[in-house]
Amino acid sequence: MIPVYSVSQVRAVEAQEISKRGSETLMRAAASELAAAAEAMLAQHATPTEALVVGLIGPGNNGGDGLYALTELATRGYQTLALQCTETGHSEALKAYASAAGTVKSLAEGESALSSAALVIDAIYGIGYRTGAQLPKLPAGTRVLACDVPSGLDCETGSADDDVLLAERTVTFGGMKTGLISQDAPLVTGEIQVATLDFDFSSVTPETHLVDENSAQELLNEHRSWRDAGRHKYERGVLGLIAGSALYPGAAQLTARAAVACGVGLLRTHVPEEVQPLLSLAAPETVPLDDDQITEALSLARKHLHGRGAKISAWAIGPGIDSRTPPHRSHCQRLRQPPAGSD
Incomplete structure (x- = not known):
């Protein structure tokens, strides 16, 4: 599980780390992670000299990270090419880049180079971005590596400006931020890589947690056996689905597809007649229940018994049902009624 923190929490921990290790040390560590990510994205190029890496450089530490990353790439x-997007830049990082024979131009002077760049490193604002700030326009198809946060994205709320720089990959520092996983963020960040830089969050309670691929696999391994693939469909569970209506046919299709994707052994469905052809196309694995079967299955469900031929072990009832449209209302009422002879 990946812990997710607010911007204020990350800033507080970052301040502690700076006081212990110094801003220059942290900046160079962040730049190394950024440079490594850039090299990974440029792996298809036969030699480094074939690839032009353009850095969009802002005025603060984010720009410093980008300059130090360009410095590492230049030495390799x-x-x-560093394009200054503002009048000022990080002085120490500019000196380091100059010592590696790096070229610095203003955005206006070097903007034409963007069209020939194999990769653009977006190091303009990071978490310090404020809505409405002017951002450069990149040629269509530009591959972008975002430094900490894509410029144009509010890292607190996840809201993005219209001219946000769309990233193919984002290397975020310290920890995952809430604004990288909410609202517009998943559409603009690309693949997110968390470079922890050994930040100490031990005294901080995360805002939430994000399930990563490894965690999901662990959960599946914990609750599913390798024998599942060889089990009979009735051993893997049979789901009964009552869903959809003439008004909301898509609900039945989406629910059926989700059930099949989850690995249910068999899906038995009861949908309005006009929805059935659509459902058969969306999820051909489903097996329909006719009126007699659904009536019997719902009645026996109250007694925790299987209907003949149905063998339904769990029910999903309701998505897209229009209460004004039979037969769903009558069947749902039947399910709520106690079985005959009960108290």
């Missing part, structure tokens, strides 16, 4: 043989 990559063609690099």
Whole structure:
């Protein structure tokens, strides 16, 4: 599970780390992670000299991270160019980049180079972005590596401006931020890589947690056996689905597809006649229940028994049902009624 923190929490921990290790040390560590991600994205190029890496550089520490990353890439043989998007820049990082024979131009002077860039490193604002700030327009198809946060994205709320720089990958520092997983963020961040930089969050309670691929696999391994694949369909559970209506046919289709994707052994469905052809196309694995079967199955469900031929072990009832449209209302009422002879 990946812990997710608010911007204020990350800022507080970052301040503690700076006081212990110094801002220059942290900045160079972040830049190394950024440079490594850039190299991974440029792996298809035969040699570094074939790839031009352009950095969009802002005024603060985010711009410093980008300059130090360009410095590392330049020393490894990559063609690099730093485009200053503001009048000022991080002085120490500019000196380091100059010592590696790096080229610095204003955005206006070097904007034409963006069209020939193999990769653009977006190091303009990071978590310090404020809505409405002017951002450069990139040529269509530009591959972008975002430094900490894509410029144009509010890292607190996840809201993005219309001209946000769309990233193919984002390397975020310290910890995952709430604004990287909410609202517009999943559409603009691309693949997110968390570079923890050994930040100490031990005294901080995360805002939430994000299930990563490894965690999901662990959960599946914990609750599912390797024998599942060889089990008979009735051993893997039979789901009865009552859903959809003439008004909301898509609800039945989406629910059926979700059930099949979850690995249910068999899906038995009861939908309005006009929805059945659509459902058969969306999820051909489903087996319909006719009126007699659904009546029997619902009645016996109250007694925890299986209907003949149905063998339904769980029910999903309700998605997209229009209460004004039979037969669903009558069947749902039947399910709520106590079985004959009960108290």
